[in-house]
Amino acid sequence: MPNFLMKRWHGYHVVALLGIAILFTGILTYYQWQIGLVGFLGIAIVFIFVLRARIQFEKDLTDYVSTLSYRVNKAGEEAVMKLPIGMVLYNEAGIIQWVNPYMSALLADDVLGENVDIISEDLPVLMEDEGKEFLLTLGERKYRVVNESNERLLYFFNATEEQEIKELFERDKTVIGLIYLDNYDEVTQGMEDQLRSKLLTHVTNVLNSWAKDQDIFLRRIASDRFIAIFNEEALYNLEEDRFTLLDEVREGTAQEKVALTLSIGVGSGHSSLRELGALAQSSLDLALGRGGDQVAIKQSDGKVRFYGGKSNAMEKRTRVRARVISHAIRDFVKESDRVIIMGHKNPDMDSIGAAIGMLKIAQVNNKDAFIVLDPDNVNQSVHKLLEAIQDHDDLWAHFITPEEAREEMTDETLMVVVDTHKPSLCIDTKLLDRVERIIVIDHHRRGEEFIEEAVLVYMEPYASSTAELVTELLEYQPNHPNLDVLEATALLSGIIIDTKSFAIRTGSRTFDAASYLKSQGADTTLVQKLMKEDLDQYVKRANLVERAYIYTAGTAIARGEENQTYNQVLIAQAADTLLTMNNVVASFVISELEDGRVSISARSLGEINVQVIMENMHGGGHLTNAATQISGMSLEEAEDLLKEKIDDYFKGGQS
Numbered sequence: 001m002p003n004f005l006m007k008r009w010h011g012y013h014v015v016a017l018l019g020i021a022i023l024f025t026g027i028l029t030y031y032q033w034q035i036g037l038v039g040f041l042g043i044a045i046v047f048i049f050v051l052r053a054r055i056q057f058e059k060d061l062t063d064y065v066s067t068l069s070y071r072v073n074k075a076g077e078e079a080v081m082k083l084p085i086g087m088v089l090y091n092e093a094g095i096i097q098w099v100n101p102y103m104s105a106l107l108a109d110d111v112l113g114e115n116v117d118i119i120s121e122d123l124p125v126l127m128e129d130e131g132k133e134f135l136l137t138l139g140e141r142k143y144r145v146v147n148e149s150n151e152r153l154l155y156f157f158n159a160t161e162e163q164e165i166k167e168l169f170e171r172d173k174t175v176i177g178l179i180y181l182d183n184y185d186e187v188t189q190g191m192e193d194q195l196r197s198k199l200l201t202h203v204t205n206v207l208n209s210w211a212k213d214q215d216i217f218l219r220r221i222a223s224d225r226f227i228a229i230f231n232e233e234a235l236y237n238l239e240e241d242r243f244t245l246l247d248e249v250r251e252g253t254a255q256e257k258v259a260l261t262l263s264i265g266v267g268s269g270h271s272s273l274r275e276l277g278a279l280a281q282s283s284l285d286l287a288l289g290r291g292g293d294q295v296a297i298k299q300s301d302g303k304v305r306f307y308g309g310k311s312n313a314m315e316k317r318t319r320v321r322a323r324v325i326s327h328a329i330r331d332f333v334k335e336s337d338r339v340i341i342m343g344h345k346n347p348d349m350d351s352i353g354a355a356i357g358m359l360k361i362a363q364v365n366n367k368d369a370f371i372v373l374d375p376d377n378v379n380q381s382v383h384k385l386l387e388a389i390q391d392h393d394d395l396w397a398h399f400i401t402p403e404e405a406r407e408e409m410t411d412e413t414l415m416v417v418v419d420t421h422k423p424s425l426c427i428d429t430k431l432l433d434r435v436e437r438i439i440v441i442d443h444h445r446r447g448e449e450f451i452e453e454a455v456l457v458y459m460e461p462y463a464s465s466t467a468e469l470v471t472e473l474l475e476y477q478p479n480h481p482n483l484d485v486l487e488a489t490a491l492l493s494g495i496i497i498d499t500k501s502f503a504i505r506t507g508s509r510t511f512d513a514a515s516y517l518k519s520q521g522a523d524t525t526l527v528q529k530l531m532k533e534d535l536d537q538y539v540k541r542a543n544l545v546e547r548a549y550i551y552t553a554g555t556a557i558a559r560g561e562e563n564q565t566y567n568q569v570l571i572a573q574a575a576d577t578l579l580t581m582n583n584v585v586a587s588f589v590i591s592e593l594e595d596g597r598v599s600i601s602a603r604s605l606g607e608i609n610v611q612v613i614m615e616n617m618h619g620g621g622h623l624t625n626a627a628t629q630i631s632g633m634s635l636e637e638a639e640d641l642l643k644e645k646i647d648d649y650f651k652g653g654q655s
Contacts, residue, residue, distance in 0.1 A: 107119065141158060177267075266297040283296040340412055351418060352385060416439045483521055493530055587603045
């Protein structure tokens with residue numbers, strides 16, 4: 001505490017003591033006026049000294065404040081002129097009015113009277129979009145800029161070293177990868193020990209060479225599993241390289257007449273090794289759920305990036321899982337009071353056929369079951385099937401609206417979702433929140449969005465359709481259900497539609513399922529009747545096909561006419577038709593839907609992964625069959641965006 005303030009503190013005590021002394025002296029004067037007079041004289045002398053002390057105190061205070069103000073102003077001037085911080089004053093029009101010496105030396109040129117964009121073209125945009133604080137690169141240096149908009153003042157703090165340290169930290173963060181040989185058991189089953197050893201040695205050598213080149217710690221943890229530990233910088237290099245390791249392993253093993261592929265799950269962006277391991281396992285499950293032969297990279301914020309996925313998922317050689325799943329579903333059905341079955345919005349043949357199959361499983365286990373159908377949201381391609389179902393009183397009685405489904409639900413209700421695994425695509429998302437037990441049955445490659453906490457998930461990307469999966473589940477039901485003609489035909493229709501009459505995504509088990517349905521009375525003639533289309537629909541599809549052209553590398557693009565709407569089925573059929581043309585390996589049809597969105601249907605013969613291209617446009621699907629819907633975009637803009645994504649794909653962006 002300054003001395004004069006201490007004096008002020010003591011001065012208050014002196015005044016108080018003087019007051020007491022005057023009081024006692026006055027009393028003393030009453031009895032002894034001589035002594036009182038001496039006392040008053042002493043008090044007067046003390047008062048004079050106190051008065052002089054106060055005058056000196058005020059003078060010292062004035063001098064201190066004056067000196068302090070000068071020093072503060074001087075320090076401020078020194079800071080403005082000498083501190084290594086840039087300062088820029090600008091007016092309302094963004095014209096620079098003053099810069100301090102540090103900023104003047106940094107810019108080298110005289111910028112007074114110039115617009116702030118002379119410092120950097122990005123500066124006005126950052127000032128408007130980024131708010132008070134943002135990073136700006138000037139030359140080889142990075143600056144943290146603080147924008148005091150009320151004062152129209154910019155501060156430039158050199159953050160180059162700070163950013164370099166941050167980047168170094170980010171590059172050195174640990175990343176965990178889990179590597180799995182997708183179909184090792186199936187490929188090596190029945191293989192001679194010498195050939196199996198040779199194959200595994202080849203793959204191991206490729207992986208070890210890859211790990212050495214990329215500075216990765218790699219260890220085998222099982223015959224078909226490896227763990228890799230590396231850093232973010234190595235991950236960045238691998239992503240730049242587009243994980244060509246997948247191609248190297250696939251093509252190398254193909255020379256041995258064996259189709260062996262890799263799936264890699266990577267966890268990044270977290271400091272905890274336990275959480276990184278969990279992310280890596282989740283990523284691997286996601287990669288396998290999408291059919292394998294690809295890399296899934298999941299960050300701590302939940303974002304996922306994919307690479308690879310160029311080959312079709314291999315059909316499994318064993319039916320053990322189908323039998324186990326079928327028995328598990330039976331147990332869940334028996335433990336429930338009723339079963340609600342729901343497909344995706346705008347249901348197609350596969351969705352309705354699979355739902356009817358699950359209805360039959362519930363019925364043979366003596367449980368009430370209902371299929372949710374929104375009459376206002378039905379795919380045009382299933383109108384004939386629904387008409388046939390409406391004539392089938394026993395079957396139609398089990399179709400209910402979403403509102404009726406809510407009334408039927410209890411705490412013991414089992415929900416079965418077929419032909420989709422994304423909550424946003426379900427007919428009524430709110431139904432998912434009202435049940436505790438959900439079973440998911442789907443044949444699509446798994447996406448980022450997924451129905452959480454399902455008690456049972458049966459997803460097989462190798463399958464042609466969900467109808468095929470449900471047909472196998474029916475076969476393994478202990479009570480051996482008997483299907484009537486319409487039920488069997490509905491399931492067979494789902495398979496035929498999704499395989500384009502057994503032309504694509506068809507394995508041996510697809511024909512086994514079709515054979516079983518045929519034995520149950522499926523009518524192929526009725527299938528053809530259900531698939532018939534109107535003449536005007538055929539003409540509209542022909543008009544779409546007529547507008548097609550070859551863009552690049554065998555990719556055909558057809559764009560519908562402006563202000564002309566098409567339904568989703570017709571757009572998909574046009575894409576299928578284009579795929580039958582000579583020199584076309586992938587087709588894309590762009591058109592406007594009735595709700596104003598732009599729809600793109602994509603088809604491929606397998607050489608091009610249209611799923612990847614559509615996922616980059618916020619869609620999804622299969623390697624050979626995918627689609628997306630885009631809001632707030634014109635047909636021309638959608639076409640330009642599609643071309644951009646196709647170009648990215650061929651440049652190496654098969655992610």
